[in-house]
Amino acid sequence: MTFAGATMFVVTAIFAIAGALITIWSRRPLRAAIGLLVHIISLSGMFLTLDAQLMAVLQLLVYAGAVVVLFVFVIMLIGPAAEVGPIEGRLASRTLSIAMVVAVVLALSTSVAYLDAPWVEVPDGFGTVQGLGMEIYKNAAVPFEIISITLLVAIIGAIAVARSRTE
């Protein structure tokens, strides 16, 4: 990995962790949504260091463009009630769940951190719109169509669940 790539990775990693922490720590949901936005934009930059250009653009389009906006719309729709009270969860369950997560994360990250695969040269068109597009077209055409049906079902389901019942 080049020096510029390593620098990019460190910067985006710091911002990704900071954004994630803002997301789960902030009391106001709007601040959490902005933390999620920071997290998503920095992950998109990190995808660039992994030669995944199309995925970086999709991350920006789908997450920063659609998901965060959807969250902000819902926060706007719900208003002040989106903030719940000061005491969140019981102390015992909170402590237990944080201890569990810390144990799992320590075990996972210490066991994978030493892994070091050599970064081989990427072939031409790796991760570009053309490369990944041809891959989808040749190997994943049916899953791609099924995904479109899934999204259609999700849209219809969202309308059915969230519409106001007037009867």
Add this chain to the structure above:
Amino acid sequence: MGIGTYLALASVLFGIGAAGFLVRRNMLIQLMSIELMLNSVNVVLLAFNRAHPGNHDGQLFAFFVIAVAAAELVIGLSILIAYYRIKKTLDTDDATLLKY
């Protein structure tokens, strides 16, 4: 700065998301934590694909993860709105409609 750094970072991000999901009681924050966890999985998939760039399988998988995550989020937020209409709160401790 090998692949292990990416994997360690992804596990830390997954842990932050999991902790947020378990500790917070605000349904909106919990949905955001689910998005954090799904994003960290994408980092792992893209890092492994970068280490084995002979094909695009990891990026393909990450593509479908993003699409399914968007669908899941839409349904989750609509359930949240329906829940808010009934209970006038987003606290999941009050979600006892199916409990008794």
